[in-house]
Structure formats: C-alpha cells, structure tokens
Amino acid sequence: MIFLIVFLVILFALLAVFIGLHINQKRYTAFVSENSLCFCSLKEINSRFTFYPKINYDQYHTYDNEDFYNTISCDDYLIYQLQYQAQKISEQIEKIRRNEVEYKKYLDQIKTLQLGNFSAPIGKLKKEKLLKIEKRLCHKAKLSAPATQFYLTVTLHRSNINGRTYDSKTKTYSAETIFMLIKRLRNKSGAYYRDREIWDAICRVERGRVSNKMRFSIYARDGYRCRKCGISQRYATLEIDHIIPIAKGGKSTYDNLQTLCHRCNVEKGDKL
Ligand SMILES: [Zn+2]
Known part of the structure; x- marks a missing residue:
C-alpha cells in the first residue's frame, strides 16, 4: 500500500515538473517569435523570394532488340527526344538558372541578420535560453535550398522480349551540352535536319522504335x-x-x- 502511494507521489511530481518545463518552453518560444528582430526580418525576406521546383526530365528507354541497343547511343536518344521536348527543357534550364541567382541573393540578405536583438525587454527570461530558441526558430524558418544546377540523365536498358532488363547504359548531360544540341536541331528545313550527325542519330532512334x-x-x-x-x-x-x-x-x-x-x-x- 505504502509503495503504491510513494509511487503515485513520484509520478505526480514528475508530471508536474514536465508540465512546468513545457509551459516555460512555450513562454520562451512565444517571446522569441513575437520579439526577435532576426526572426521577423527573416520572415519578411522569405516572403520576397520564391524558387522554381525541380522538374525531372531524365529519359529512359528499354530495347528488347540487341542490335538497336548496341547501335543507339544515349546521345542519339537525347537528340531524338529534344525534337519534342526542347522547349520544355530549355524553359526548365532557365528556371534553374534563375533559382541560382535568386538563392545567392537570398543568402546574401539573410547573412546580415543578427541574433540576440529583441523588440521588448526580456525581463526575467534567461538571455542564454532565448538565444538558443531564437537560433533554432530562425534555422527552421530559413528557406531550403532550391535546385540550382540542371542535369539530365539518359538511361537505356536492354531487355528480353518479355521486358526483363539485364543490361543498361547511362549518361548525364549538363545545361550547356543540351543547349548546344538544341541549337544544332534548329538547323532544319521542313522535316529534315541539315546537320548530318543529328539526322543520322534521329534515324537510328526512329528505326529502333x-x-x-x-x-x-x-x-x-x-x-x-x-x-x-x-x-x-x-x-x-x-x-x-x-x-x-x-x-x-x-x-x-x-x-x-x-x-x-x-x-x-x-x-x-x-x-x-
Ligand atoms: Zn514479296
């Protein structure tokens, strides 16, 4: 019986301490989010920046024919796809480049922010604890880094006629390479591409379909x-x-x- 009472007393004591700590923590957090100059400026800066989401334009294809798999390169496949997707992909590249510029500006602006300045007197609150909470809140509020580099990967698989894959090749392309290919694809008359290499690549992939x-x-x-x-x-x-x-x-x-x-x-x- 006595054990039970002692146990309950300890339990209530622990609960009281826990609730007390929790209320205290909430008081500090509320004070920081209302009065921290750094936190307020950060929110204001955040509202002025938006970044483009990353859209994946990676290309995949599976060949169930050995000859086609061997003769068609990742370059060929990319050139072929760029006939149809050049517009979308170059728009995405521009967006990612804009992200890079804007994110740099964003980092420059938040770099000037300083912790530890409050718009109201801190009274009995502990400065050290306030700083710790301020640091954490600001860190959480910081916008996460957007995609700032564009890459596109082409992966070609070799499968048997039932679709079971057993070999693959892959190559990654930078924005510069893609822009160069798009430029070469513009050299066109009607449905024909004047650039011999481009035309041959397109024919190889078309045949491979x-x-x-x-x-x-x-x-x-x-x-x-x-x-x-x-x-x-x-x-x-x-x-x-x-x-x-x-x-x-x-x-x-x-x-x-x-x-x-x-x-x-x-x-x-x-x-x-
Ligand atoms: Zn015949």
Missing part, C-alpha cells in the same frame, strides 16, 4: 505474308518495311509499317 514485340505483332496483323507478292513465311524470309522510309521522314508507327519478303523489300529500297 520497332521493338521485337512490335515486329511480331505486325507480322501477325499481315497474316505472316508479304503484303506485296503475298508469299508466306514458310517460303520466304519476312521483314518489316517502313512504307514511308525513315530517311524520307517516315515514322515507326503501326500504320507506316508493313510485312514484306526479303526480295520485295530489297526491290523497294528507299522508294515510297
């Missing part, structure tokens, strides 16, 4: 027969042909692909 999976579904769609002479796969080797050739701006889409036998394909060559 015919995955093995797609190839077999085109054969199936065409009844495993040459669409020109009608010979079946029992008597000839079937191939996939781009109706409008890639070199003439054709795409690797279902309606631009057909099954031809090797002979008809060679005969057709790059003609429409």
Whole structure:
C-alpha cells in the first residue's frame, strides 16, 4: 500500500515538473517569435523570394532488340527526344538558372541578420535560453535550398522480349551540352535536319522504335505474308518495311509499317 502511494507521489511530481518545463518552453518560444528582430526580418525576406521546383526530365528507354541497343547511343536518344521536348527543357534550364541567382541573393540578405536583438525587454527570461530558441526558430524558418544546377540523365536498358532488363547504359548531360544540341536541331528545313550527325542519330532512334514485340505483332496483323507478292513465311524470309522510309521522314508507327519478303523489300529500297 505504502509503495503504491510513494509511487503515485513520484509520478505526480514528475508530471508536474514536465508540465512546468513545457509551459516555460512555450513562454520562451512565444517571446522569441513575437520579439526577435532576426526572426521577423527573416520572415519578411522569405516572403520576397520564391524558387522554381525541380522538374525531372531524365529519359529512359528499354530495347528488347540487341542490335538497336548496341547501335543507339544515349546521345542519339537525347537528340531524338529534344525534337519534342526542347522547349520544355530549355524553359526548365532557365528556371534553374534563375533559382541560382535568386538563392545567392537570398543568402546574401539573410547573412546580415543578427541574433540576440529583441523588440521588448526580456525581463526575467534567461538571455542564454532565448538565444538558443531564437537560433533554432530562425534555422527552421530559413528557406531550403532550391535546385540550382540542371542535369539530365539518359538511361537505356536492354531487355528480353518479355521486358526483363539485364543490361543498361547511362549518361548525364549538363545545361550547356543540351543547349548546344538544341541549337544544332534548329538547323532544319521542313522535316529534315541539315546537320548530318543529328539526322543520322534521329534515324537510328526512329528505326529502333520497332521493338521485337512490335515486329511480331505486325507480322501477325499481315497474316505472316508479304503484303506485296503475298508469299508466306514458310517460303520466304519476312521483314518489316517502313512504307514511308525513315530517311524520307517516315515514322515507326503501326500504320507506316508493313510485312514484306526479303526480295520485295530489297526491290523497294528507299522508294515510297
Ligand atoms: Zn514479296
């Protein structure tokens, strides 16, 4: 019985101390957030700065065809994607550059702030404790660093026809390299790129868009027969042909692909 009473007394005492400390802590925090000149200035500075969020433009692709995986480089893949995403990506690069400039300004401004100045007398409050709390509050209120460097990574995977990945290659590009590629892509007439390397890269990736999976579904769609002479796969080797050739701006889409036998394909060559 006595033990129980002693135990309860100790418990209540501890609880009282704990509540007391908590109230005390709240009093200090309230005083600092109302009267700290550093904290108030920091909030005011914060309200004048906004940073752009980081948007990820990393590129991924999986090839289920060994040849395409080996011949298509990360550079090729990036060039191909930049045909469609150059605008969005260069906007993002500009935003990240603006973040860099603005964040530097922000750091310069908050560097001038000094701890330990209060707009009201501190009375019986302990200076040391106030400073500790002020430091913590200001640290928490500081805006976190935005993205200030732009990088884009291209990753190409090699998989089997069921999609199981077993090899990959990756390369990271800086804003400068991307801008240089975008500039080269602007050298264009109609659907053609005058820069030979750029054009070849785009053709390689376009050709590589015919995955093995797609190839077999085109054969199936065409009844495993040459669409020109009608010979079946029992008597000839079937191939996939781009109706409008890639070199003439054709795409690797279902309606631009057909099954031809090797002979008809060679005969057709790059003609429409
Ligand atoms: Zn044929």
